[in-house]
Amino acid sequence: MLPAVPKPLVHMLAQRYIAGPTLADACREVKTANAQGKLATIDVLGEEITRDDEARAIAGAYRDVFQTIDREALDSNVSVKLTALGLKLDYDLCRENLESVLREAAGRNNFVRIDMEDSSTTDDTLRLYRELRESGYENLGIVLQAYLRRTLDDIRSLADLRPSVRLCKGIYVEPPELAYQGYEEVRGGFLRGLEELLDVGCYVAIATHDEWLVSEGRRIVARRGLGREEYEFQMLLGVAEPLGNRLVREGHRLRIYVPFGEHWYGYSLRRLQENPRIAGYIAADTFGRLVPRRNGSI
Ligand code: FDA
Secondary structure, three states: OHHHOOHHHHHHHOHHHOOOOOHHHHHHHHHHHHHOOOEEEEEEOOOOOOOHHHHHHHHHHHHHHHHHHHHOOOOEEEEEOOOOOOOOOOHHHHHHHHHHHHHHHHHOOOOEEEOOOOHHHHHHHHHHHHHHHHOOOOOEEEEEEOOEOOHHHHHHHHHHHOOEEEEEOOOOOOOOOOEOOOHHHHHHHHHHHHHHHHHOOOEEEEEOOOHHHHHHHHHHHHHOOOOHHHEEEEEEOOOOHHHHHHHHHOOOOEEEEEEEOOOOHHHHHHHHHHOOOHHHHOOHHHHHHHOOOOOOOO
């Protein structure tokens, strides 16, 4: 139903998930997270771009983000979506844009993580990741999705690079040939992926708000005797804050994903789709309460 919901309403409902339209908004959220003992990763929203100059502008926006991180002494790295840097327009343009962001990050001793998008981008994303690591960029991480049937194979084929990997369930709608569909199957894929990543010596960011997976993650890192610096948990801005606060109190590292920018629509739809209460929000009677009524309409 969500795509049928008017854009202004999507915007209103999704506000908790997005810092705001500007870098100053992201900066404010990161400062709040840092003050609570949390790290951050900043995402410039931009996946709906359709032109080369827009992709270059997103790369420029990331370079500004790094300047701001240093100037404001923020404890944050960045996350990028390759489609926002032009992957669907031209692979080489995307590579050029990503390299410009990576150079800025490297010069500032910071780090870039490539988000993983839908399965039409997986091969190119992993290819670009390998190319850039092999050409010497150490400050680059990747995301793998537990719902994809290929993920264990991907872990094994990336193992020689010892990648820094964010492991998440995966959010895009994928067919059963490519992705597990059942809730428990995806959880199973997540745990197998986590064990395999740790077996091959990767730094893993355990990205989930699923309380059961969080406790399994805690148990696995404890069983392996991993120190605080050897893994982290990650959560999205505006989701499961009490669970995140508990992790921080227990002494785990937690990084909050902070998106900002004008291209908020696609990201917002995905977050609303995952919110267990959203069906209620968009039910007809709630609509009536959320949308201001006009008085004296004809
Ligand atoms: P699940 O969806 O089962 O949620 C567990 C519980 O968390 C829910 O029952 C609910 O209580 C709460 N919750 C989750 N989402 C909520 C929401 N929007 N509003 C309110 N409550 C909510 N995916 C991808 O394909 N590529 C990527 O690069 C990334 N990157 C990424 C970074 C980070 C830091 C995180 C945390 C997640 C991602 N994801 C992602 C998204 C991920 O694949 C997944 O869709 C979401 O994290 C939701 O899955 P959970 O593991 O939280 O479980």
